Amino acid sequence: MQAGQHVTPTIKLVRPLGQGAMGCVWIAEHLTLGTQVAVKLMAPSYAEDARSAARFRQEAQAAARLKSPHVTQVLDHGMTGEGQPYIVMELLEGETLRQRMERSGPMPIDEVIRLVGQTAKALGGAHRLGIVHRDIKPDNLFVIDVEGEPFTKVLDFGIAKRVDADVRMTSTGMTLGTPLYMSPEQFGDIGRVDHRTDLWALGVVTYEALTGKTPFTGPTLFALAMAVQKGVFEPPSVLRPELPAAMDAWMGRALAVDLEARFGAAMDMAEALGAAAQRAHERERRSAAPRSSREGVALADTLPMPGEKAAAQRVPEQVVAPEAFEPAAALGADVAAKPKAEDDAPAPLRVDASRKPLRRPGHKERHPTRVVGEPGLEIDDDRLRNTLSLCVPGHKARAVAFDERDAVLVIAFGTGLVLCLDLAARRPRWWQRLPSRVLCVTARAGRIAVGCGDGNICLLDPADGTIEESLPGHAAVRGIDIHWNGQRLVACGDDRLVTLWSVTAGERLHVGKEHSDRVRSVAFVADSTMLASGGHDATVRLWDASLRQVRVLRSEGGAVRSLAVAERTRTLAAACDDGTIRFWDTRTWEPSPTASFTAHTKRVVSVAFVSQWEALVFGSADGTVRAGGRVIGGYASAVECMAASREGEYVASACADGAVRVRYRGWDRW
The missing domain is CATH 2.40.10.480 (Thrombin, subunit H)
Structure with a gap:
């Protein structure tokens, strides 16, 4: 094509704008409207291929059906007199997101939230019409300036790419998409590709916009596909420390390998990202002087661990003593208040270098880890049995939970102490002291929630243990x-x-x-x-x-002690007092084909699903922890609480003797 040549009687080519493998884009003059437009022309060699021509036509029709301001508007499409397919579109002035990131690096959080929100509006409208883009990437997100604010438009609906050695290009013979942004199902089960494939790609784009890197890489296309299928990536807060932990949790859901574990809709995804950032802003406003919403007094300060600064600070020796009895007013006349057990009495938090390391009968190689400034924490790493044993003398562990970064374990003690432990480094990240005994703990979506004996629920920041909120109970x-x-x-x-x-x-x-x-x-x-x-x-x-x-x-098995949900297999599991685990299908709520099985000789106190494998892990008062039908931990004292990390790399058990045991061997080797 030549400058000055007419595509149609009213469209005259002015100058080329870009060249691609399948064709080119020109700036053209619309003689009737008196304005400039963009014209995409398909290369003649591809125009002869019926499948390529159909995809080109599909792009025009898909974009024309979408009325979103965040989608490039199509004005016309057809064939030139020489049989060359063309699309006439609005002419955009700006740059692609790829160009923007290469020019200025990782983007501010607020800009990323705006980018995701605007892209989600375009994708949400497309998905409602049954249109799946399948190639969301920074090159297909165009940023223009509207009254001084960046405004995102989605380009290239439904067009295929030719093979190229660069992993950023799509190979022929595979599902449409660009490998660095392709979802697990695009690499594997093509029949499962749906709108959540676009959401996966948007998650990858978000990760890259925040950190400057893509979450999955590989020297070859096969290595990249294996990394994507495994679904393990570095949390964005590791690459960019100022990012809140809630962003890590959001990213874990956006890039979940399991389709069912991802966000279900584009706008839900965008709103959740905004909520994660909002929580971080709220925490920053409260961090100077966190206060109790009930009592209006300052809560316990967080002592950052480990580090020289932590060692230099004075560890509090006096704490608020919990009440002598549990509140019983709401329980009714048939439930009496009962005194607290001795192990729930508060103990002072001091550094005690004279304590001997935790020892276990028959264990000869002992490598206890002592961190200066901790309240007597003792860690015994038994590498022969792939087990960590942890204890804080004077404090009995009551509950354990893993956050969504897997290698971080939260331990709650009956005395009110909460400890966050980095299992990879074998050292604490922080500890917090609450003014009441702790009964349960959970970690999810960038939050840690602790249930207390006084009825309060304390929300802690996973990054440093700061008390963000106290919900009165x-x-x-x-x-x-x-x-x-x-x-x-x-x-x-x-x-x-x-x-x-x-x-x-x-x-x-x-x-x-x-x-x-x-x-x-x-x-x-x-x-x-x-x-x-x-x-x-x-x-x-x-x-x-x-x-x-x-x-x-x-439940025919007596009291229900614990519940767990398997998202992939749509199963609800209940741990019962008679040693059985019972299952229901969450779609019909009928008992599953294997409605129950006897797991232990005593009551099952805790049950969890490993998300990556949908495998059941459970612990019992008989002192054993099992994965399926296999014992992976046998202890001399009863298991009171158990938790498994998302990827199955760790299983932690809080036992009746007050210690916590962590099994850290990989799931595939258990």
Whole structure:
């Protein structure tokens, strides 16, 4: 094509704008409208291929159907007199996101949130029309200036790329897409490609915009595909420390290998990212002087660990003593308040260098790790058995949880001490002291929630242990779960109630009152649209989003101690007092084909699914921890709480002797 040549009687080519493998783009003059437009022309060699021509036509039709201001508007399409396909589009003045990042590097968080929100609007409209882009990447996101603000438009719906040695180009014979931004299903099960493939790619773009790197790389296309299929990447906060931990949690969901574990809609994805950043802003405003929302007094200061600064600070020796009895007013006349056990008495937090390392009978090679400034923490790394044993003398571990970075373990002690341990480095990140004994802990969506004996729920920042919020309660909290977007929280306890909270507003939304005895565990289920609770009345009760009871599942195994949800297989598991685990299908709520199996000789106290493998891990009062039917940990004292990391690399157990044991061998070698 030549400058001055007419594509149509009203479209005259002015000058070339860009050249690609499949064709070129020209700036043209629209003689009727008196304005300039962009004309995309398909190369004649590709125009002869029926499949390529059909995809070119599909791009024009798909973009024309979308009325979003964040999609390049198509004005016309057709064939030139020489049989060359063309598309007439609005002419954009700006730069691609790729050019923007190469020019200025990682983007500010607020700009990334705006970029994701605007792209999500375009994708959401396309997905509602059944259109999947399949090639979201920085080159196909165009940033223009509108009244001084960046404005994003999505380019190139439905066009194929030819093979190239660069992994940024798409190979022929595989699903449309650019490998660095392709989802696991595009590399493997092509039949499962749907709108969530675009959301995966948007997650990769977000990661690159924040850090300047893509989450998955490889020297060859095969190596890249293996990395994507494995789904393990470095949290963005590691590459950019000022990013909040909530961003790591958001990224974990956006780049989940399992389709069902990802965000379900583009706007849900964008709103969750904004909420994660908002929580970080709220934490920054409160960090100077965190205060209790109930009492209006300063809460315990966080001592950063480890480091010279931490060692130089004075460790508090006096703490607020917990009440002598649990509040029983809400329990009814048949439930009496009971004195606390001796192990729940507060103990001073001091550095004690004279303590001997934790020893176990028959263990000869001892390599205890002592971190200066810790409250007597003792770590015994048994490399022969791939097990860590941890204890803090004077403090009994009551609950354990892994955050979504896998190698970080949160340990809660009955005395109110909360410890965050980096398992990879074998050293603490921080500790926090709460003014009441701790009964349960959970970590999800960039938050740590701790349930206390005084009825309060304390929300801690995973990065440094700062108390972000204290939700007031009225009875001992036994179970907590956090919604995947971090904005809602469900809790249960000794008052027989199930309560749903708005974390951002700090207020209780709904209360469920149908249980006839204490409630021990709660969980979000069925794509987080429903909730489940299990308790001492031998039932699992299902609730809607307003905590209206919709169904009761009877447990023949006695009291329900713990619940776990497998998102991929749509299964709800309940750990029972008779040593069995019972299963229900979360789509029909009928018992699963293997409705139950006997797991232990004594009650099962804790159960969890390893997300990567959908494998069940559970611990019992008989002192054993099992993965499926296999014992992976046998201890002399009863297991009181157990947790498994998301990828299955670690399983931690809090035992009756007060110690925590961590099995750290890889799942495939268990």
